[in-house]
Amino acid sequence: MFAAAWTASPQLPSEGFTPNWSREGFWRQSLRQVVRLTAGGERVRVRFSNAYGNSPVRVAGGSVAVGGSGVRLTFGGGSAEGEMPARGELVSDAVQLAVEAGESVVVTLYFDTATGPATFHAQAFTTSYRGGGCLLDEGGNGFTEASESWYFLSAVETDSGRTDGIVLFGDSITDGFGSTPGADRRWSDALASRTGRAVLNAGIGGNLLLNDSAWYGERGVGRFGRDVLRPAGVDTVVVLLGLNDIGFSETDAQPTYKPAPVVSAGEVVAAYRELIRQAGELTVIGATLLPFGGSDHWGERAAKVSYEVNEWVRCSGEFDGVVDLNRVMADPGDPDRLHPAYDFGDQLHPDDEGYGVMADAVARCL
Template sequence: MFTTAWTASPQLPAEGFTPNWSQEGFWRQSLRQAVRLTAGGGRVRIRLSNAYGTSPLRIAGATVARAGEGAAVEPGSVRRLTFGGDASAEIPARGLAVSDPAELALESLESVTVTLHLDAVTGPATFHAQAFATSHRAPGDRLADIGGEAFDASSESWYFLSAVEVDAGRRDAVALFGDSITDGFGSTPGANHRWSDLLAERTGRPVLNAGIGGNLLLNDSAWYGEKGVHRLGRDVLDQQGVGTLVVLQGLNDIGFSETGEQPTYKPAPVVEAGELIDSYRELIRQARARGLRVIGSTLLPFGGSDHWGEHAAKVSHEVNEWIRGAGEWDAAMDLNRVLADPDDPDRLHPAYDFGDHLHPNDAGYAVMAEALAELL
């Protein structure tokens, strides 16, 4: 029985926050990506997403191995992956492929490297924009390479890889659903200090990160993914072994209308608390239909940020009061109060502020993980 041990929510190819390879795609190259698992097992398999591909995606070959330093892998750990018994796979446009299981003993919190050989033109690549980890690219077929010398280009995004599963037999995975705060913006890149990582360390449970930077509950966005009420099924409910959903989202719906003339935030309608509350109820309905426990979190303080304004303040206060007191969640978590500056509760505590008054730093994410661990 397989359990999802790592996820990244797929996004439409886009210029994004930082330079990436999604729009150019790949051709006659190998792509090597390392991810940290939150469950262990004796067999491993991967999910590859072509959710936003407009033509079939050819995977000429794939391997999985224990991660080494940089683009290197641990000698003796490389395993060839197959798809329905074949060494290659063709994933239809908008489709998904799941590899056959490969024998490889892995521990929880261990990092694995997935290498894909892409010998045909992929076209624009389904990806996850903000990995806060480094992916590597090399010319030709480098599936079996132990060293990383050939991988001469790097990116801080993930491509095609949407999940890694292990035969842990666990059904208590916790899925964190949200925007850039869940995605890990403000944490130290390469250090696995997102609150999902820290929660897995603290609880020993599988933790899935279903955050997308900039994501909204009510509207789709070219850069920031499909709206939350539409993507929940693919990014959380269809994953293996999820028992609890944690929702921390809505800040961008409230705040993008306050950010001024930044074109990536358009259209940015002015929303009311009732619209967000209706979307929370829809997430609760979908999750409960799959038998999940649902925890809602208040929105973090964001006074002084580019998302703050008179209307945003009013709506955020109304939304947070509903989350705290409505009784519609299985449990409610008040991260707003946990991370607030005691001298100005509308602002993040300076000790937890990444610097933009919107995102936590490593210390803030640790406090968030601790608060959630007490509810699990």
């Protein structure tokens, strides 16, 4: 049985937080991407998403490698070429490639025709590479451009047979903003190391529970089925989402936050109930929102709404379990603020140490 060992949530092509290639796409170019798996196996298959593409995307060739040893990908029962349907996905055939949990795999694609705008994941916090021509069998020398996003790549699966995978469903905190780029220090990475289970990251920076965003992805209640229910081998989801719904309307500093309707605690709670309903038989763990006093999301109304939401998470009994990240991550001298030792520097996102503390807290409640 194949189960997901790594995922990234697809997003609409956009300018994103940093320069990227999503709007221009690829033509007569090779794309090399590196991802860290959280489950091992003897065989691997790869999923590619064209969820936001209006026309098919031809893949002229692909490969997957680990530790210097690689194999060519095939599609549809043995073809060296494949096609991602418009608004659909392409799944490779299973290939023989032994991998271990914690190892990184390298996925390379060659596009000989224009892809058009590319479905992507904006904030990878690891480097992807692009070069001219077909570089499937080449080392790194031909890859002359770099980007910190993932393109088309949405999942890597292994034949682990595991059915105890965990999905972390959230925003930039789950995505790993504030962690050291290239070091795999997100709290999803830390939780996988602490539990020995596959941990799948379904975070999107800036994501909202209740509203779609051209920059920050489909609303949480809309993408939950794709990003949480579809991956194989999952039995638990941890929900940490809603802070942007509460805080975006507090600031005019980021035009990408707009539109940012003012939301009530009741609206956020209704969205949580909808996620619980959609989850069905999955174990759903609710996480309280982290302290964010002093950040650009903070204000009198946001403080009140976040307090009410967190009290509901703690006391309602509607989640299968609760992890109180708000209390775990708070400054002992000012519980409205993130602990200084865990603060990346914007009073909103944790640093590497903070993400490790979050992983410890979740591991204790599993």
